[in-house]
Amino acid sequence: MLSFSKIPNHIGIIMDGNGRWATKRGLPRYFGHKAGVKAIKRTILACQKFGIKYCTLFAFSTENWKRSKEEIDGIFSLLRDYLAVENNFFTKNKIKLNTIGDLSPFPDDLQNALKSTIEKTKNYDNLIVTIALNYGGRDDLVRAFNKMLKDKVENVDEKTILNYLDTSSLPEPDFVIRTSGEERISNFMLYQMAYSELYFPKVYWPDFNEKQLKKCLKIYQKRNRRYGGIK
Numbered sequence: 001m002l003s004f005s006k007i008p009n010h011i012g013i014i015m016d017g018n019g020r021w022a023t024k025r026g027l028p029r030y031f032g033h034k035a036g037v038k039a040i041k042r043t044i045l046a047c048q049k050f051g052i053k054y055c056t057l058f059a060f061s062t063e064n065w066k067r068s069k070e071e072i073d074g075i076f077s078l079l080r081d082y083l084a085v086e087n088n089f090f091t092k093n094k095i096k097l098n099t100i101g102d103l104s105p106f107p108d109d110l111q112n113a114l115k116s117t118i119e120k121t122k123n124y125d126n127l128i129v130t131i132a133l134n135y136g137g138r139d140d141l142v143r144a145f146n147k148m149l150k151d152k153v154e155n156v157d158e159k160t161i162l163n164y165l166d167t168s169s170l171p172e173p174d175f176v177i178r179t180s181g182e183e184r185i186s187n188f189m190l191y192q193m194a195y196s197e198l199y200f201p202k203v204y205w206p207d208f209n210e211k212q213l214k215k216c217l218k219i220y221q222k223r224n225r226r227y228g229g230i231k
């Protein structure tokens with residue numbers, strides 16, 4: 001049974017396995033990303049249903065630029081179409097959209113689609129969905145340190161660093177899921193994940209759904225978070 005009193009406040013998801021999902025079906029990788037977008041929508045609605053307050057989705061890493069231009073353009077066009085065409089999705093469901101990562105290298109139309117949805121949804125507070133785009137945990141830290149230098153911050157402590165990261169408005173993630181069976185962090189929220197519970201379901205991201213999320217949450221609820229202490 002899922003206990004509604006022990007739902008993680010903030011979950012992070014490393015959405016992996018789109019390419020393998022498509023290859024397994026004899027399809028080009030693009031179709032995996034396309035099916036992945038549907039899984040994003042399903043998962044966001046499931047988060048809302050389970051009362052999760054913050055959901056942060058890793059969509060494009062600072063290392064993903066190593067992929068072919070064709071694949072990258074495909075991902076960008078899916079994101080843009082999804083954000084423009086499905087713009088209603090966020091407003092209709094009263095979901096606040098947020099991003100982390102350095103958006104400056106992205107095409108203007110994608111940046112504008114994001115900005116417009118962020119602006120339209122900024123007053124919602126029941127579920128905050130953050131999409132990590134051109135995001136890297138190391139890059140987040142490097143940009144934070146450079147901003148601190150620029151602001152001439154003295155006496156940097158752990159809180160100062162948290163406040164300078166892209167995630168400054170978010171609590172630290174309680175639970176991070178990575179689909180596809182790979183068991184690594186791949187440069188996601190490195191600093192913020194110090195005490196996150198981790199889980200690596202074997203399912204490819206395009207097959208992820210409410211049932212899968214529920215299974216993950218049940219696993220989270222069995223964990224005993226100690227933060228270095230004794231319980």
Ligand code: IPE
Binds near residue numbers: 020059064
């Ligand atoms: C995750 O799926 C999506 C992105 C990284 C953009 P992949 O594209 O990494 O799929 P696999 O890991 O090759 O199966």
Ligand code: IPE
Binds near residue numbers: 014017059060
């Ligand atoms: C991690 O997946 C990044 C995203 C899901 C956006 P990758 O597929 O890029 O990671 P590696 O290369 O397997 O570590």
Ligand code: MG
Binds near residue numbers: 016018
């Ligand atoms: Mg991958």
